[in-house]
Structures are given as structure tokens and as C-alpha cells.
Amino acid sequence: MQSVLDDSRQRMKKALAALEHDFAKLRTGRATPSLVEDISVDYYGTPTPLKQIASISVPESRSLTIQPWDRGAFSAIEKAIMKSDLGLTPVNDGKIIRINIPPLTEERRKDLVKVAKKYTEDCRVAMRNIRRDANDQLKKLQKDKAITEDDLRTGQADIQKITDDLIAEADKALDAKEKEVMEL
Template identity: 75%
Template sequence: MQSVMDDCQDRMKKALASLERDFAKLRTGRASTALVEDVMVDYYGTPTPLKQLASIAVPDSRSITIQPWDRGAFAPAEKAIISSDLGLNPVNDGKLLRINIPPLTEERRKDLVKLAKKYSEDCKIAIRNVRRDANESLKKLEKDKEISEDDQRRGQEEIQKITNAMVEEADKLLKAKDDEIMEL
């Protein structure tokens, strides 16, 4: 029964970690390497994350510099950033790709908040799916006479407490991201 609980908690924490990674990729007013490092570049016919082709730096709070290690990667990297849904336009000076992060418009901020809410909802769905799997595991243990009916009920209550805590954490992360996006 304890292994079911541990597995449940571990998988829920992974869902929250995934939410945090998704939030890091959401553009706020500040520059961050997380914005572009997972942009897929068509590098000699192979889709490759930008972070594997170039060094990415944030020289100041409003710009990102990308320095591909291979000269042949400049054009594909630039094209991939432009075609991504980030709304960024890199400037190629031959040595570096520079991306200036413009301030967000009110409309763009609202779109980002909607996207953050969608990510949060996806995380909560994942957490609830983990809860369902854990409850099914407990029912199976009880059916196989490995635990008593009382233990199964206590286990389900414990799983519900864990679920509530994880959903609350997801809500906190969403509120923090909303505040960060809407901050001028």
C-alpha cells in the first residue's frame, strides 16, 4: 500500500514539474533562455532543439543572444525562431542572432494568461488521472486480499489529501504566473 502512495505522490510531483517547465517557456516581459532553448531547428534534415546547436545567453533583461556553433545552423535557427509561435524576430549580424524582447501588449498578456490557465488545467487533469490509477491499484490490492477494506478506504482518503495538496500547488503556480504576466 505504501508503494502505491509513494508512486502516486511521485507521479503527481512530476506533473507539477512539467507545469513549471511549461510556465518557464511562457513569455513574460523579461528575457529568458527557456523561451527559445526548445525551439526545434531543421538541422541537416533532423529536428534538433536549439540548445543543442548553439550557446544561448541573456546579456540584459530585454534581449537574448544565440551563437550557433556551426555556421550552417544560422539560417535554419533564424527560420525556426521566426516560424515558432513566440512572435520573436531575430537579427542576424553574421556572428550572433540577437532577439530583442518587446514589451507585451495588453492583448498578448491576456492570451498568455489563457495559455497559462490551459497548462494549469492540463496539469490538474494529469494529477486526477494519477489519483484514479492509485485508487484502482488499492481496489485491486483489496480484491486480491493483500489489504483490508478499511486500509483501502484509509488509502483512498490519503490519496485524496495528496491530490488536494497538489491541485492547490498548481493553483498557486498559476496565480504567480498570472501576476508575473500581467505585471507592467
């Protein structure tokens, strides 16, 4: 029974980590490498994440610099950034690509909050699915007479507590992201 609890806790924490990763990709007023590092660049016919073909740095709070390791990748990187739905405009000076991050409009901020809420709801759904799987595993253990009915109830209560705690953590992360996005 303990292995079922540990496994479900582990899987729920992975869902929470995925939520944090999704939040990192959301554009706020600040520049972060995670904003562009996963953009897929057509590098010699192969879709490659930007972080694998260039170094990305943050010289100031509102700008990014991208230094490709291969000079032939400049135009492909520029195209990929333009095609991404981030609304960023790259400036190529022959040595590095600069991206200035404009301040967000109120409307765009509200859209980003909606996206953050959607990510959080997806995380909650994933956690509920994990809870359901764990409860099914416990019922199977009880049916196979590996645990008693009292153990089943205790296990289900434990899984519910784990689920509630981690969903509360996801909600806290959403609140923090919402404040970050809405601050001027």
C-alpha cells in the same frame, strides 16, 4: 499500500514539474533562455533543439543572444525562430543572432494567462487520472485480500490528501505566473 501512495505522489510531482516547464516557455516581459531553447531547428535535415546547436545567453533583461557553434546554422536558426509562434524577430550580425523582446500588449498578456490556465487544467486532469489509477490499485489490493476495507478507506483518504495538496501547489504556481505575466 505504501508503494501505491509513493508511486502516485511521485507521478503527481512529475506532472507538477511538467507544468513548471510549460510555464517557463510562456513569454513574459523578461528574456529567458527557456523561451527559445526547445525551438526545433532543421539542422542538416534533422530537427534539432536550439539548445543543442547554439549557446543562448541573456545580456539584458529584454534581449537574448544566440551563438551557433556552426556558422552554417545561422539561417536555419533564424527561420526556426521566425516560424515559432513567439512573435520574435531575430537580427543576424554574422557572429551572433540577437533577439530583442518587445513589451507585451494587454491583449497578448490576457492570451498568455489563458494559455497558463490551460496548462494548469491539463496538470489537474493528469493528477486526477493518477488518483483514479491509485484508487483502482487499492481496490484491487483489497479484492485480493492484501489489505482490509479500513486500509482501503485510509489509503483513499491519503491519496485524496496528496491530490488536494499538489493541485493547490499547481494553483499557487498559476497565480504566480499570472501575476508575472500581467505585471508591466
